[in-house]
Amino acid sequence: MKVLVPIKRVIDYNVKVRVKADNSNVDLANVKMAINPFCEIAVEEAVRLKEAGIATEVIAVTVGDKASQEQLRTALALGADRAIQIETDEKLDALNIAKLLQKIVEEEQPQLVILGKQSIDSDNNQTGQMLAALTGMAQGTFASEVKVDGDTVNVTREVDSGLQTISLKLPAIVTTDLRLNEPRYASLPNIMKAKRKPLVVKPAADFGIDLSPRSTLLKVTPPAERKAGIVVDSVDTLIEKLKNEAKVIS
């Protein structure tokens, strides 16, 4: 079966983003970019399914500008077989991204689509669920375990109260949580090999979808700064401060 893995280029998770002085957005100039960590887990899961003989082909897809080809190459180096870039210079809403991905699902007919649960830039946690709705597929979000069994997949989900396991009819959508797997590092030979794997570019405008924005970003401000406090020299002082200064314990 084919597995489709939509991925996203985002700010590197180690970088603390800064807001632009004019409050128009965050400043991404000269900031290190990377594959979204949850998307990397998605690629790893798909590659493991292939290594286990369950998946036959792993296709990575992204919606983004030319620079996002870098992240597609990363996915190829991790073991994806081929890649598709839906090219656009616009920062699209999750709904519009899901609509473009729906077209790729229609073309490729994957049995499983694995996405990251959330991108660490917009923190929306939407695209997988929206794609599931648009394609009429069942969804297993926040997955910590994925077991394909014939024409169903059992997904164990990380939920507020613990773990929940559900059974989904294939084709289905899975979104990854942190404990699903630990992604491998791409080896140098695999990075070299990835450069020769097929990468197809499709302009977003060619899909005939209305991609007009659904919201306007009015402003972006820095969060209220917390002032660093004091280091106390003993447990006694700490308890005294918590009781009498902060008044949070009695």
Add this chain to the structure above:
Amino acid sequence: MSILVFAEHDNSTLKADTLKTVAAAQAIGGDIHLLVAGSNCQSIAQEAAKVNGVTKVLVADNAAYEHQLAENISLLVTELAADYNHILATALTTGKNFMPRVAALLDVAQISDIIAVESADTFVRPIYAGNAIATVKSLDSKKVITVRPTGFDPVAADGSAEIVALDSVTDAGISSHVNDELSVSERPDLGAASVVISGGRGMQNGDNFKLLEGIADKLGAAIGASRAAVDAGFVPNDMQVGQTGKIVAPDLYIAVGISGAIQHLAGMKDSKIIVAINKDAEAPIFQVADYGIVGDLFDVLPELEGKL
């Protein structure tokens, strides 16, 4: 203008965070209806009817909704959506799961994790792990919104709304529940506790989390963890506080053996008072802590427990 709020519950109790989502609905303004979808959930409906500001409680009581599978709940909410301008759910795992599905079925965007309401179409939400705060104006006719509980104070629960039973059943038939492995704890819920004590990689193993328990008992605290502690298998996933785990804002947050990665700070930096206990004086957690103790947690924790 009417607002539909999805009630968070587990068929036995109404989650207190629902009262905060209703507060967000009040800030938007309009006639507020609560939807209780579940199985054998009449007691939830009774509780929901008491929530202030709610004029009507819609009850969808059917086996198809017992585990609140996204496929079934999203169909139900979409069916009801015609009567509402705003649809709100709490940004917890149930709401996060089904709400984007509702939005896509309605062909509208979703505004996730709002922490403030500017107007009926303009909302404030954190992005980039809370390192930036975005003000977003929705251009859609219908607003589908998830509400971060830490952004709103709960409404009271001494009202009496009308309860209306819904009889249509929406079962997509493509997903089913297999089983739950729920964490059982006598302690308060992480999201609701006024004191939270969390351990990180510095705890070294799961057994050492016992050192936090005595203190938690004395303070009536919930116990949390950093991603590092969960990834290392010290404690289960539902204890993770952070950007993609649970977001908490208690009166007192005690971070023990947690260095303070931006992803962890995103989940707790709105706490009123933060205490950090760490042997590394350079750990970033001290930059957000009101009070810090630089020292070995294995010395500090027993002493703290003894003196509280």
